Amino acid sequence: MATLTLGFLMDPLETVRVDHDSTFALMLEAHRRGHQVLYFEQGWLRFNGRCAEARMRRVAVRREPGRHFDVLEEASRPLSGLDVLFMRKDPPVDAEFLHATQLVELCAERSPVFINDPAGIRDANEKLFALRYPDLMPDTRISRELPVLLDFIARNAQGTIIKPIDGFGGKGILFLSPGDRNARSALELLTQGGREAVVAQAYIPESRLGDKRIILVDGEPVGGVLRVPSGDDHRGNMAAGGTPRKAVLTDRDREICARLAPELRRRGLLLVGIDVLGDFLTEVNVTSPTGLVEADQLDDVCIEARVIDLAERLAAERPAR
Template identity: 85%
Template sequence: MAALTIAFLMDPLETVRVDHDSTFAVMLEAQKRGHRVLYFEQGWLRFNGRAAEARMRQVTVRREVGRHFDVLDEVPRELSDVDVLFLRKDPPVDVEFLHATQMVELCPERPPVYLNHPAGIRDANEKLFSLRYADLMPDTRISRELPVLLDFIARNEQGTILKPVDGFGGKGILFLSPGDRNARSAVELLTQGGREAVVAQVYIPESRQGDKRILMVDGEPVGGVLRVPSGDDHRGNMAAGGTPHKAVLTARDREICERLKPELRKRGLLFVGIDVLGDYLTEVNVTSPTGVVEANLLDDVCIEAHVIDLAERLAAEQRPAR
């Protein structure tokens, strides 16, 4: 097909870990197919009085630590000039990022194909979206009220996991046993004295064997990685020291994916990473899910090829309207 202009709204390219970053893997695949690769940061986005534009860098990329990209040019471009726009800024999804998801839709003439769609990202908090499927999840509470949370902790003999609603990368996740003398203090800290809601989930013992990050493209599972916590930690997140292992998708995993598929496609959430612990769904990650590089190495797949296949197909379908 004809070369596309593919842009990435992302964190600074200088900070990318070329041996780990999923966005970088997608950029490499796009370049390999002859597409024009651009990137810009959130702070470079603006409104020019008519439409959204950004100072964008056209780059060439390579998997070479220390010299992983070259800038070919850096000029302002309207987002209407882009065929495909990947929204891949790392969490947290704060107010500035929500503003960015609104700005990128200001393309009155010809919007790009969005991966993922900004409205879908706004609607799908990565901890709260999964609550639409409460029957697939561990027993869960969301509250800022200390009595509610302390009662939940006291009733879970296997223990309770607490985590911030807007947390990411394993930050702020605590394990508490019933009767733990730190429970009240921990809840007060996480809720900021009852000002912020937190997620409380019953502890699933299978978490010691790891949790699965399953990557989905257009509603279909295309690969995954099992993230195993270290011996002295309860968190499997790779950012928190978890070790990646090959993941084998079970019938239950595929059942969960099939349940999510219609709603993900409806909302334009076409490149996501869901987290499954034992038989339970725990999170749906829609901003910049990781695990692509690890899944590729461990399972001999090429997830980024599925992603660019989808981008090309959607751009071709939209092109007649352009």
């Protein structure tokens, strides 16, 4: 395989956890294969009057906490000079992030292979995209109106999960029971006094056993991890203290993946992490899905190798300059 130039739009490399970060695992695999690895932050991206460019750092990476990368070169480069660009900026998906997804498309000569496609990322809100498949989901409402939300809570005897539409890492997720005297106040806070819609979802009791993060590469499930909440919390997110456990994919899991695959491929969403609770799809994560390292360790697989295989194949299929 010819040497490729792989770019990573991501958060500061200094801050990554080398034993957990999925983006870093992808960089390690690319570096191991001899490809050039460049990274840049969202704030380093700009338009130069003709095309998008960024201040980029070419790096050598290694899994050594505290000394996990060396900067080999730093220079401004057009994005058209990249063979592949991994869009791996962590949420929140705010206005600046959306602007970045538009800027990276402005490649005058030819675009790199995007993983994931910027337009696909814009269209696939991680909480709302799953609503296209209501038969796969728990009973769900999206609203900013307190009477609607309070009525929904009252009708779910086993409880309701409330979460921000643009939340991530388990932040702001609440469990409310019918008759909870905090419900109105909690909803006022989460909806910013009725100015922002939230997600209300019927509680799935199996969530106590953990929620399953399943990694899909080009629409195919390649691994997963069960994220088990601590005894005093309802959230399984590892960022919120959940514990990773080995996940076994069921027939239902594979059915959900098969339903999603055609639309994910059509939108260029090539590296995706879906969340499944019991038999229900709850989220489709497309910005910078995590779980690769944990799934590798628990399933004895190498998901990042599958991703770089795909990147190499797609880069080889690009039209010549």
